[in-house]
Amino acid sequence: MYTIRKFLKNMVSTNLSFEEKREQMVKTHLIARDIIDNEVLRAMAKVPRHEFLSADLWDRAYDDTPLPIEEMQTISQPYMVAYMIQALSIKKGDRILEVGTGSGYQTALLAEIHEKVYTAEIRKQLAHKALAKLEKLGYGDRVKLRIADGSVGYEGEAPFDGIIVAAATFDIPEQLIEQLAEKGKIVIPIGGTDVQTLVRATKVNGRLMEEELFKCMFVPLVRKGPENN
Numbered sequence: 534m535y536t537i538r539k540f541l542k543n544m545v546s547t548n549l550s551f552e553e554k555r556e557q558m559v560k561t562h563l564i565a566r567d568i569i570d571n572e573v574l575r576a577m578a579k580v581p582r583h584e585f586l587s588a589d590l591w592d593r594a595y596d597d598t599p600l601p602i603e604e605m606q607t608i609s610q611p612y613m614v615a616y617m618i619q620a621l622s623i624k625k626g627d628r629i630l631e632v633g634t635g636s637g638y639q640t641a642l643l644a645e646i647h648e649k650v651y652t653a654e655i656r657k658q659l660a661h662k663a664l665a666k667l668e669k670l671g672y673g674d675r676v677k678l679r680i681a682d683g684s685v686g687y688e689g690e691a692p693f694d695g696i697i698v699a700a701a702t703f704d705i706p707e708q709l710i711e712q713l714a715e716k717g718k719i720v721i722p723i724g725g726t727d728v729q730t731l732v733r734a735t736k737v738n739g740r741l742m743e744e745e746l747f748k749c750m751f752v753p754l755v756r757k758g759p760e761n762n
Contacts, residue, residue: 551583554595562597562612570619576645577615582608585636585666604656606752608636609699613749615642620720620733620746621695623647628692630712632683633699633754637663643697644675651690652676653683655755684756686712693717700754701729710741722751 549557559578568574583594585608590600599607618639623629629647634640634654640663643650654660660680667676679687683698684706691712698709698721705721713719713736722729731749734741 551581551591551594555579555582558595558597558611563615566612568612568615568619572623572646573615573619573642576618576642577611580638580641580645581670582611582638584670585638585641585663602636602659603662604659606635606656606659608638609751614639616746617697617699617720617731618642618646621697621718623695627694628690628714630687630690630693630696630709631699632686632696632709634660634663634678635699637666639697639699640676640678641667641670641672644672648675650676651679651687651693653679653681653687655680655682655757682755682757684708684754688712696720698722698754699751701725701751702754702756705732705734705741706756710736713741715739722749726753 555578559574563574563577583591586594586600593600597610597612599610602608623646629643629650631640631643631650631652634652640650640652654663657680660678664678667673686708692714693712694714694717696709696713696719701722701724705719709719715736717736719734721732723732724730729749729751731746732743733746734743
């Protein structure tokens with residue numbers, strides 16, 4: 534039943550500014566759980582998630598849920614994005630690769646934390662739109678985007694200290710393993726279309742030491758030949 538209390542709660546939520554909604558999201562969905570990295574929390578409180586969504590979804594932009602974007606893709610749940618970035622343990626001077634630019638939201642968060650982010654997106658339309666949005670928000674000089682199959686990495690810019698993959702695959706692509714620096718970390722969802730496991734793998738003496746984090750659900754990683762601008 535739609536109660537008066539629920540109506541008033543929705544009215545309060547609607548009247549909050551986007552900045553206030555981000556602060557509320559950080560407190561309720563991140564700090565209240567296990568997100569403790571101050572740089573991640575700062576970025577999540579600053580980057581405007583609603584800017585990466587169509588206007589009809591702005592009222593849901595700071596809910597802790599994935600939301601649809603173009604080409605049947607999604608923008609991931611805020612908690613999941615924050616957790617994956619935190620799991621990378623980014624340090625100053627690290628080289629970071631993102632596989633699956635998507636809307637560009639996670640890219641902006643990485644760029645807010647780090648001075649240079651390399652990202653790959655196979656869908657040309659998504660890539661151009663994400664880059665335009667990143668430039669509008671002031672992150673353009675921090676991001677180097679390649680329109681290509683992200684599973685082959687970003688040849689010429691490796692090795693990377695951290696690789697974050699925003700789509701699911703049955704295994705960790707060999708090219709990404711090769712492009713991961715010694716002691717570097719990759720965070721990636723592994724599994725089929727029904728359910729996956731978020732995995733963090735660290736490269737030690739040339740081999741990956743894998744750690745299963747928790748169950749998750751991502752769109753599948755699309756693999757095919759590189760596509761140029």
